[in-house]
Amino acid sequence: MKTPPFTRLLLAIAAMAVLSRSANAQLVADSATPSLPAVSVSRAALLPQVAYARPTQKMKLRGYLFDAFGPYPIVGAALAAGINQGDNTPPEWKQGAEAYGKRFGSDFGIAGITTTTRYALAAAFREDTLYYRCQCKGVLPRLSHAIISTFSARRGDNGHRVFSMAAVVAPYAGTMTAVYGWYPDRYSAKDALRMGNYSLLGYVGGNIALEFLYGGPHSLLSRIHLNNPHAAPAFPDPTKR
Numbered sequence: 001m002k003t004p005p006f007t008r009l010l011l012a013i014a015a016m017a018v019l020s021r022s023a024n025a026q027l028v029a030d031s032a033t034p035s036l037p038a039v040s041v042s043r044a045a046l047l048p049q050v051a052y053a054r055p056t057q058k059m060k061l062r063g064y065l066f067d068a069f070g071p072y073p074i075v076g077a078a079l080a081a082g083i084n085q086g087d088n089t090p091p092e093w094k095q096g097a098e099a100y101g102k103r104f105g106s107d108f109g110i111a112g113i114t115t116t117t118r119y120a121l122a123a124a125f126r127e128d129t130l131y132y133r134c135q136c137k138g139v140l141p142r143l144s145h146a147i148i149s150t151f152s153a154r155r156g157d158n159g160h161r162v163f164s165m166a167a168v169v170a171p172y173a174g175t176m177t178a179v180y181g182w183y184p185d186r187y188s189a190k191d192a193l194r195m196g197n198y199s200l201l202g203y204v205g206g207n208i209a210l211e212f213l214y215g216g217p218h219s220l221l222s223r224i225h226l227n228n229p230h231a232a233p234a235f236p237d238p239t240k241r
Helices: 005-019 057-069 071-087 097-124 139-150 165-181 189-212
Strands: 152-155 160-163
Touching: 057 071, 057 097, 071 097, 097 165, 139 152, 139 189, 152 165, 165 189
Parallel strands: none
Antiparallel strands: 152 160
């Protein structure tokens, strides 16, 4: 069974992210994020690395709607469907406009179910699964942060990091639903698990892209309002005045 095309696309983005010269770019703080008082460097050494404020329900809803129905999942599903069409995967769906529609609907459906499961489980476990960019410096620390964030979430008022069932289960929920809902009968749980593994790797690639590729408030993505709120909010460095 071939690697899902959208996953290959995300992993390619991740590879470019590591080489990106914009690795030191910082996110602009979300308008709902409270400002932090300036502190001296000596006092900052005693503070946590990241100042954390839990996202509001409005922010969570906005993030869910964007992640599930925004331009990224639509464009991603369209690209994946096009590549699947070229690969004739699954072959039972054949070719033509109708076949492309099936593949687009399938990829969009998998992404939607995955996102819905992620947010629903996060709410049930009181987890914050939004991605927060690392305030550390250097490629390796930021790369490690992006990878660890794929399997973890923040919990409590202090935002301590915990292993996230929502983050791990969600990719398999989408592929399992596809296999038993609309894929050809020859597909099984083994195929769903394999596809889920690739989907989870896709999340890794996506987090790496969010960590490294953001170009700042004047980037093209900002100007066309496509900055993914899943990467926000970021918080000021307490060592800086």
